[in-house]
Structure formats: C-alpha cells, structure tokens
Amino acid sequence: MNRDAKIGWFRLAALRAFAFTVVLLLIGRAAAYEADLGTLTRKAQAAAVKIYGAGGAGLEAYQSGFLVSPDGHIATAWSYVLDVQPIVVLDDGRRMDGTIVGFEPELELAIIKIEASELPYLPLSDTMPEIAEPVLAVSNLFGIASGDEPASVMQGMVAAVTSLDARRGTFKTPYSGPVLILDLVANNPGAAGGVVIDTQGRAIGMLGKELRDASAGVWLNYALPAMKLRPAIADIVAGRTVAEQSQKSVPLPADKSQSLSLLGIGLVPDVLEVTPAFVDRVIAKSPAASADLRPDDLILLIGNTRIESQRMLVDTLRFLDRRDPVVLTVQRDSRIVSIKIQL
C-alpha cells in the first residue's frame, strides 16, 4: 500500500470511527444517555479494586486492578507493589488479603486471587477496539480514592493502536505487543492495572505502568489490549498456568538436584528478607555462561514457578533433577528473556 492509499484508508477509518464516536458521545444530551453513562461508570467502578503493597522511597505503594471472574480473580499490572502479599480493597470497601496466583512478565500482567464469590466482574473483549472508540478508564490514580470511596473515572477515546517497540529503547518496557494509545491522561501514579472499558461495558484494555519517552520526556497514555491479555488470564484463572512450588513435596538429594554453583550462577548478597534473585556474576565457561545468562539479569521464573526471592530460587532448584534442563525467565534491562541451561 503506498502512502497516499494508506492515508486515504486511514481517513476513511477515522471518519467512520469519528462519526461513531460523535453519535455515542453527543447523543449524550438526551437524559437516557446520561443514565447510561452513569450506569456504565458504576458497573466499571464496581469491578475496580485498589491494591496496596510494597513501596516507599518515592515509589507509590498502591496500584489498581479489576475483577475478571466472579470468584475473586483480579487482573493487575505486574510491578514492585506486588513484592509483598498485596491487600485488595473492593469497591464496597471490603479489605482482603490477595494471593498472586499467576503472572506473565512479558505482558506485565499479574493475577491476584481473593477469597470471595459472586463478585461483579468485567468480561474481557476478544477484539481489538476501533480507533476513536470512546472509552472510560477506571483506576485509583494518585491514590485519590481512600477507604470505601469508588475509584476515579475518566473519559476519552482510543487515539491509536500501535506498537511500542517500533523504536527500541524509547519506552522502557518488556512488553512488545500492540498497545492502545489513549487521548486521556490515564497513566498516572497508581493507575497501572486500571481498566479501560468500551460502551458495551467490556474490558478492552488494562492501563500499563507509567512510561516516558526516554528522549522526548513525554509521558505515554496507553493500555494493553484485553485481547492480548485474555489467553494468559484465561490460563491462569483456569489453573492451567500455576505459579506455585513444584508438586513434589520432598526435595531431591543434594547430589541429584540442581544448584546455583553447578549452574555457575552467583547472586547479589542476600541481605533482605526477600532479596530479589539478581545475578551478580556468571562463572566463566559454566553452563550458565554457555546459555548466555548475564550479570544484572533478574531471575523471574523457573519453568512456571515464580521466583520471589533468592531463598525461593535455591529451594526451587533443590526440587529439580540435574539431568533436566533449567528454563529461566529473566528480565534484562527492560526486556524479558528466556534462557535454557543444560548441565
């Protein structure tokens, strides 16, 4: 498609989408629509949750999330806030302990489970929204809503559907799929994990973590499309992906199991109760070196097991047979890299 043809197509799409938006937004003045917008807003707020966890030193200890099942599964952004067991506050003011039941580093997605049932939840859209589709974004940005106050609601539209990795390094995120660019100032502190809904009340996206253009200094307003999150969420909710300890209850004997020294991995000093599994050094010519593990890599997963701390990493290795390969998921700068180490 040449450039002109592209623009022509774009204009047409834009026009169609714009007319659609105008109809939806401006019919507005009729009382019925006001009521609809109010109903839609309430519906989204009812499924929105506030999440409190780790923070401090200039990092907000809160973020947002939304219910994706009636049984208490909550989609949220995978972030430092979840470094401790999170506390979830529901729209009705109930405060509950959350358990992280799954996460997908490449999608910057985590699923938290709370022990409750018959909760209002939002269905996930399985299609990509149209450009100029009107949307509402619901989040606990700036931690404005405290206690039982409902989350904040903002309106706008999908301004573009694009990919962030067109210029690698511009935006520091491990996520490389398509994003919804929003024309509302949605991605504020605490907004990550918030939900973006369409006029049908479907979740069409999840607000991402704050991202700033490394060169221009511009903050991005975007959401991860629900259709990209949907399969991972479905797997986690259905229990097909389990972020739990190995099923075996007894570790292997020391001479049969894996270990850091066998693999050739040295970690940063274990000084905290929950020290992240940052690689400090990789022994030359070791299996880890052959697999191209590098210093400063952060080990996130072994297989499907989430590694929260160095202690957990060491324990997990003790369940693994040293004859099997070790599959690591690590974060290297802003990228997620998969590494297979075979002794």
Next chain:
Amino acid sequence: MALFVAMPIVSASEPITLDPRVEAAEQARIAAVKRAMPSTVSVFVPGGGGGGSGVLISPDGFALTNFHVSSPAGTYMRCGLSDGRIYDAVIVGIDPVGDLALIRLLGREDFPFAEMADSLKARVGQWCMVIGNPFLLNTNLKPTVSWGILSGVGRYQYPSGTLLEYADCLQTDASINPGNSGGPLYDADGRLLGIVGRASFEKRGRINVGVGYAISIQQAKNFLGDLHSGRIVDHATLGATVASDPDGGVRVSNILDTSDAYRRGLRYGDEILEIDGRSVNTANQVQNVLATFPALWRVRLTYRNDEGLQSTLVRLASVHGQDELLEKMAAALPPPPPAPDPKPEKEEEGGDGEKGDSDPVPIPIPNPHGEPSAEENSEIPEAVNALFQPRRGYANYYVNLQKQTQFIDSLKAQFPGVVSGATHDSWTIEGMTLGDDPKAVKLRVSDQEFELVVGDKTITATKSGELYDGITARNASGVLACLNSWRRMLRDGTDQFGECFYRGSVPLLGERPLRDWMVGVSGELETSWLSHPETKQVEAIEVFADRDDDPVELMIRWGESKSDRPESMEVRYGTDAVLTFKVDQWETENAPEAAQ
C-alpha cells in the same frame, strides 16, 4: 492526532450528514457553553502579579474565586468578562481554609451571573465543563472551555500544608491548568457545580494530568453568608474525633467535655449516623460533611448510643482560634508568582530522584507578565477605595458595616419598633403560657429593673449581672437577657450597644433557609440575632453567658402581618423549652426624661 488533522479535509470534500440526534446534542452543548460563559471571570492581579479565574453569582457583581487567587492581589483586582470589558473588583470576604474568596465587580447592577446547581446531586460519569483563564491566556478576555466528566464526587483531600482542606469536593478529568484556579466548574447545562481550585500535578510539571478538584457549590453556599460579612472566616469542628469501625459504621473515639456535642449527650463509642441530614459511614465521610460548614454552625446530628437512636442539635466549634487562623493564613500565603520565563524543569531519567509526592496542591498562579510592580499596585482606584476598610480579622470591614446598617434598619422596621418616637427605655409584655394549664405571663425590661412573672412566681433583677446568673442557672428568667438585648439594640444602635459585627448566616434549629446572623457583645453577655433572609424578621435571639455552656434562646414566632407583634415566644436551653407563651400585649415606653 493525525486523524483529527485529516478529518476536516474529508468533511470539506465529502460533506457528511450527521445523525439528527448528534446535531441536536452538539447544539445543546454549544447552547450550554453560551449560557455559562458570560458569568466566567478572568481575574488579573494589577501590575502583572498573576491572576486566575472566577465566576459571577449575582447581578450586583459578587463573584467567587479562590483565596489563593485573591490573596496575591490583596484588596483590588481587575476582572475581565467575555463581553470584552474589564471591571475593577474589590475583595469582600475570604475563607483561607476552604480556599474561597468573595470579590465584587464594580460598575454595573446587571452583571450576568451563574445559576447554581445542586452539587449534592452530582454523580460520577456526569458531563461537565470548566471555563476559565488557563495560563492567563485570556488576554482577549475570551475564556477557555474544557469538557470532561466528573471522575469522583465527595472526595476528601487532606490539608495541603497546614491550612487548606478540600472536603466533599468534585474531581474532574476536564482539563485544569494554572490560571483555572477560582473559576467555575459547570454541569452540562451550564449551571454552577463548583469552584475549581486544586489539582494533582506531581512529577509531570504544572500542567493538567487529568485530575482536577473543585470546591462543591454546596460548600460555597454554606459559606456565602460568612463571606458576605467581610470577615476572614473559619471552618467548623465537632469537638470530637471519630474512627471508622472495622465492623462498619463510624464511632466517637474521643470527645471534649466542653463541646456542645458532649452537652447533647454524645459520648465515646457512640455511632454517628447522620450530620445535617447526610448519612455518614466512615471517618472520612464525617470530616467530608463537617469541613463544609462554617465555624459555630448548629446542625442536626443523629447518633446511636446504648439507649437507642438519638437526634439532636449540635453547635459546632471553630477549628482555629482567631490569632491562630491569622497566623496560619500568613504562613500559607502562596509565594510570590514565579519570575517570567522560568527555566524548564530539569528532565530526569525514568523517574529517578523524583519524589512521589502525590498530595494535590493548589493550582499555581501563572505569571507571564513579570514581577508585580509596587508602584502600579498602589494605584487603587477611588471607587475601590471607597468600598474598602481594613480591620484586623477582616478582609474588608466596610462590607460588615454595611450589613450592620441593614440589620439595624430592618430591626427598627419590625414590631416592636414601629411605635413612632419610641426610645425603648422600657418594655412590658403580657401573655399566657401555652399548654394544658395556662398561666399569666408578664415581662418587664428596662435599664433599672428586670421582672418575669409566671402565674404566682416572680423573678426580679436589678443588675445585668443577675441576668448572667439567670442564664447559667438555665431558668426562664434568661428571657429577660434576650429581650433586654433586643431593646437596647433598638435604642442604642450598633455604635453604642457594645462590640457588634455581622457574622454571616446559619441554619435556625438546624433548618434552612440560612438566617442572617448579627452578634453584639456587651459586658459579659454575647447576643446573637438570627433574622429571616427575606422577611428580615428576627426569629431567634440567643444570649451566651459562658461560651462553654448553653446560651438562653428566645424563639420568636411572628404572625401573618409584618407589622404585628410576635404571636408567641419560646425560651430554650439546649434542646429543652423552659417557657412557651402567647403574646397578648407589648408596650414600649419612654423614660420620663426622654419623653419630655
């Protein structure tokens, strides 16, 4: 962006027909903006010291803005309207805690003004618009319109610094930037919902981040009377602290035994259910309601204790002492506006070293025109000076004097002052108690003697000190203090009564409309007159002997005709009536020497 740039080209070459509903909706929006915009004010501090926005609320030029917009200007501002004209404006009253200021535009009696909405009925998701003077762009006096929805209602924002508290405020995603401060938040029909004043800016610099707050117009309505007094007004406190109960509800966690709430029976552990008719379930909600009341308001409180549901009236206290308020206000005054062409803030990588201070702050005052020039600032027009008088504790004492004159004029115009030539040296009132066993009542007040006769019981006093004792003893003779204050105010006027001032407006027995509230202090007694805002008739007179105790209250019930004497009166302490009687006769006599 490209999409909107491309769009007009398309519509130019291939005209599209809009759905008639779209057309109608668009026209309605245009009409709402047209309706709202004339009441929007662009505020400029003379001499180039910054500025902001405001909104006209009456045809005689009264306009609301933020305290943090009016304070750099002091007494005098220049205000532009969308008709392209500029008017001088004078400060009227300020509420430094609630960040409100009342100013008056001069030169017309037919200013366009905003219709007020009921902000208690505002709901999340409702369309709204902000019209104002962002970045002081309105040099052509055409206000800027931004459109959005209410993102939250009933928000409570913790005090910024030591003073400013935004309670029960409205949160919107309509674009709010420096210069929008003090301006109107309208609903989709162009009615006034609130006064813009605060925003979450944080690390993205001083520009809109989709979160702005407006003081609800409900709160402004509560404070309007106090702002019209020209005073520096304060907010209310219950005299008790509350905590949300983990099992639901909100309970008293501490209470001062000198508070009126304590006197009305509120105790530690009691569950608070309603304040001024609004139900409360959390500590935040309690503060949300309380912080929207001016100091010393009396409101209805419903609570539950071991004995069951209690509904009572509570006099709220002031959050600050007067000196404390003035001190804090001086400390909270915004720093001088930044110099022109400030250096852009240093961009930092990925948020390193940027403090996550998410407290919303008052929107900074933009100042594109440089430092204010002291010389220019001092040139206050004569018309403004004529309407201004400084006094400690006041933003503008001139307006208070005007209110005092209005009060005394209307007091003289109603019974028992209609007797021409009466000097009110003594009053004699006769009547019968109301109830199953009626008794004759006789009251007499003059400078030398005070007498109350009910049936065969007589109470007399010769000194005003004895009136004080009557009030502290909570007996019916307290009525003599009320009547004597009334008599003396009529005879002596505000100049000679004692220290007098117009306080503002307050509910009567917890009910609206808000009554005009005049205060006179004479000796040990402090008297309040509460008058109906339209009929101007005095409906209650309260006399305090001791601020930490109940005053005596005289409720005055008027008949149909304005010139008639009151039909009946009731004497009360707290929530108990101690004497209710029908008025049959009311004689006003002049002293022999005065009569000559």
